[in-house]
Amino acid sequence: MKNKWMRNSILNLVIGLISIIAIIPILLIVINAFKTSYEASSMNFNLPAELQFQNFSTVIEKGKLVHSFFNSFAYSSISSLFCILFSAMAAYVLARNKTRINRVVYLFILMGIALPMNYFTLIDVMQWTELINTRAGIIVLYMVTQIPFSVFILYGFIGGVPRELDEAGVIDGCGPKRLFFSVIFPMLQPAAVTVFILSFLNTWNEFLLPLYYLNSAQKWPMTLAVYNFFGQFQQSWNLVSADIILTILPVVILYLLGQRFIIAGMTSGSVKG
Amino acid sequence: MTKRMYPFYFVSIALCFYVVFTVVPGLMGIYLSLTDWNSYAKEIHFVGLANFKTIFSSDENYLLGIKNTVIFTISTIMIKTVIGLLLAVLVNKGIKWKSLHRVILFLPAVIPMLVVGIIFKSIFEPQQGFMNEALRAIGLNAWTQHWLTDIQWAFKSIIAVDVWKGAGYIMVILLASLQAISNSYYEAAEIDGANAFMKFRFITVPLLMPALTVTTVLNLLYGLKVFDTVYVLTNGGPGYATEVVYTQVFSQFSLGSYGVGTALITVLFFIMTLLGYFAIKLMSREEQN
Numbered sequence: 037m038k039n040k041w042m043r044n045s046i047l048n049l050v051i052g053l054i055s056i057i058a059i060i061p062i063l064l065i066v067i068n069a070f071k072t073s074y075e076a077s078s079m080n081f082n083l084p085a086e087l088q089f090q091n092f093s094t095v096i097e098k099g100k101l102v103h104s105f106f107n108s109f110a111y112s113s114i115s116s117l118f119c120i121l122f123s124a125m126a127a128y129v130l131a132r133n134k135t136r137i138n139r140v141v142y143l144f145i146l147m148g149i150a151l152p153m154n155y156f157t158l159i160d161v162m163q164w165t166e167l168i169n170t171r172a173g174i175i176v177l178y179m180v181t182q183i184p185f186s187v188f189i190l191y192g193f194i195g196g197v198p199r200e201l202d203e204a205g206v207i208d209g210c211g212p213k214r215l216f217f218s219v220i221f222p223m224l225q226p227a228a229v230t231v232f233i234l235s236f237l238n239t240w241n242e243f244l245l246p247l248y249y250l251n252s253a254q255k256w257p258m259t260l261a262v263y264n265f266f267g268q269f270q271q272s273w274n275l276v277s278a279d280i281i282l283t284i285l286p287v288v289i290l291y292l293l294g295q296r297f298i299i300a301g302m303t304s305g306s307v308k309g
Numbered sequence: 310m311t312k313r314m315y316p317f318y319f320v321s322i323a324l325c326f327y328v329v330f331t332v333v334p335g336l337m338g339i340y341l342s343l344t345d346w347n348s349y350a351k352e353i354h355f356v357g358l359a360n361f362k363t364i365f366s367s368d369e370n371y372l373l374g375i376k377n378t379v380i381f382t383i384s385t386i387m388i389k390t391v392i393g394l395l396l397a398v399l400v401n402k403g404i405k406w407k408s409l410h411r412v413i414l415f416l417p418a419v420i421p422m423l424v425v426g427i428i429f430k431s432i433f434e435p436q437q438g439f440m441n442e443a444l445r446a447i448g449l450n451a452w453t454q455h456w457l458t459d460i461q462w463a464f465k466s467i468i469a470v471d472v473w474k475g476a477g478y479i480m481v482i483l484l485a486s487l488q489a490i491s492n493s494y495y496e497a498a499e500i501d502g503a504n505a506f507m508k509f510r511f512i513t514v515p516l517l518m519p520a521l522t523v524t525t526v527l528n529l530l531y532g533l534k535v536f537d538t539v540y541v542l543t544n545g546g547p548g549y550a551t552e553v554v555y556t557q558v559f560s561q562f563s564l565g566s567y568g569v570g571t572a573l574i575t576v577l578f579f580i581m582t583l584l585g586y587f588a589i590k591l592m593s594r595e596e597q598n
Contacts (some may be wrong), residue, residue: 049397054392055413061428062416064439078437116536126323133315137503141320143589145383148327150585153374156346156567156576158336161330180330202314212314231436242536244555247484248562263541266427273335273431284420291419295412298419302478303485303520 052292067278076274095265099279103254104261108240109186109286110171111257115178116235119186120228122179127190128220132202142191148184155248161250182235187266189234191195191303193227194220230301233294240287258283335578346517348565352403360572371573374552377464381553382532385471386525392472392525393479398513400480401487411484414477422474426541429470433457433542463543464551470538486520487513526588533581 065218068076069091071084096102159168159179167173197220205215221228244257250256256264262283269275291298342360344353364371400410406527417425432439441453455467494512503511536555539545545552545560554577561570 047399047402048405051396051404054396055410058417058473059413060439061425061432061473062420064432065428075509076440079434079439080442122323122326125319127315129315129319138320139558141324141452145327146589147585148331149580150588151331151335152534152574152577152581153331154334154338154571154578156335156571156574157341158330160337161334165329177330180326183327187323198372206314212319214313216319237419241423243421243423247559259421262427263423266541276427276431280424281318283424285418287421288416291401291416292412293526295415298447299481299485303482 052159065277068274071274071283073272073274076272079273079277088274091274092282095275095282096267096277099261099277100253100266101258101279103283104256104258105282106157107171107255108257108259111174111178112236112239115182115239116232118175119179119182119235120231123183124187124190124221124224124228125216126183127187127215128194130187131191132199142187145184145187149193150187153181153245155244159249169251169255172240173249174246174257176256177249178239178242181242181245182231182238186231186235189231190224190227193224197223225279226259226300228296229294232295233290234299234301236290237287237298286306315393317450327524336380337573338411338571338578341567342575344568346571348567356568360569361576363569364572370549370552370555372555373549373574374554377511377551378533378535378553378555381464381471382466382529384468385532386477386528387526388472389475390466390477390480390524392482392519395520396476396480397487398509406452408545411481414436415481416530417474420474420479422537423541425470425474426538429466429473430457430542431537445451456549457543460547460550463547467538467542467551469557470542479528482524483517483520490516522591525583526584526591529584530581533577534582 064079064081067081067083070077070087071091072087072088075082079184093263095263130138162168162173163174165173167176201219201223202215205219210219214240240257241259242257243263246255246257246260250260262279265279266276342359343351345356345359346353363376365367366372400414401408404410415479429563435441435453435455435458438456440456444450446450454462456462490513495508498508498512519543534555535553536559539551539553539556540559543551545556554573558570558573561567561573
């Protein structure tokens, strides 16, 4: 009995230590965001003499964060919404009508999970479509990067939606559009929430596409703004920390609220049943 | 009925976007990687395999970038999988505050890679960074390093940061699979006299294989595209010691020499097409079972 108690305490200690390692860098940022520039010149766990809340307002003003916040918000939410819509429509037909061609198309779209973007030739495509250096362009690119995995998740989910619903819809005289939008789409809600959260997180955290394709600061998302701010204010770690907190706060909140959905999405395909 | 009720134009919207913005640029890249395309000359000339010769020539640093990318990918996958598996097994056992641990351990995975890079840039700062200060505080002065500027340590530090960010992600996926394993297997094994190691080796590991396959494949695809961390932490330095394919691609983009850059991406395009082919075969096999 004593042996078991010993073993349990060692297990708890090990996992406790690893959890501490996981949280330390984040706590460090939180504490230093409330310090003066002098106090934060050495980033450590000494508590600030006085909480410097004005760091946040300074950062919002100097880093032009209001703009970037709304940019990021618009980019992530609009691209995620369109991603759900188009992916669900595609996944629905591919999953319901499994012809040879549709099977090939499905696997072809899944290849997109692997394929790297060619940033050079994509310039040409962006110019032809007149999307280069525009907000719409970034939204389209974000959506495209999220489509393959979303189709994968939704395809799996639609397999579990009973076909009898389709048949009932047809008997009631639905056309294909009505059948999908008023019968099937509402049934996809759990998977759609998962897709939205994952896609929102991925695009909010994305850094490369705006780095390549947005050259005006007005259109920058949070990631690019925080990077630029870091370049300018490397000496003021208190401000950089405050900026980091404002950047990660939305995704951390979304994570805490939507944990269940995130895990469901990430584990689909790896857990049977 | 199926033909009428499941029209192909439902698929075509997603398909069109995907083809236009991912597949077409990829295929164009194959052609343009054979040219001297750049941002300052109007005309484009066919140069055959010259760009690929540049990439694979030993006088340049591209091979180093490819080598680093491969080392990064393999070592992060191995370390993250071992730690992730350990964590999953631990959290699944009778641990106190199980869900709190799970929330904390997964947290690094949702923070932007770029931000993680900035945070660790501060932590690894040699004079006043937290890493060296903590080592000094516990009397390990000899262990302090110039983590990001010492050629011995820079790449290892980058790998460590990626492990910090990604181990929890693997843990969560493996944990979900662990919880799906019925207890009756273990009970049956116990009756047959199996010890803890045998249970782990002959029940847990085989039943985790599908999940391990998925995490490995996803991490493989992710590792080959690594950029944000390296860009922020070292930007390929010191010298070229930590260059990876994507930082080199970005340098080529900034320099305007698109031909070489496209050739680099095209090399990656072929590798990832091949990997992706195997990946989807695995993923769609899982789903048919």
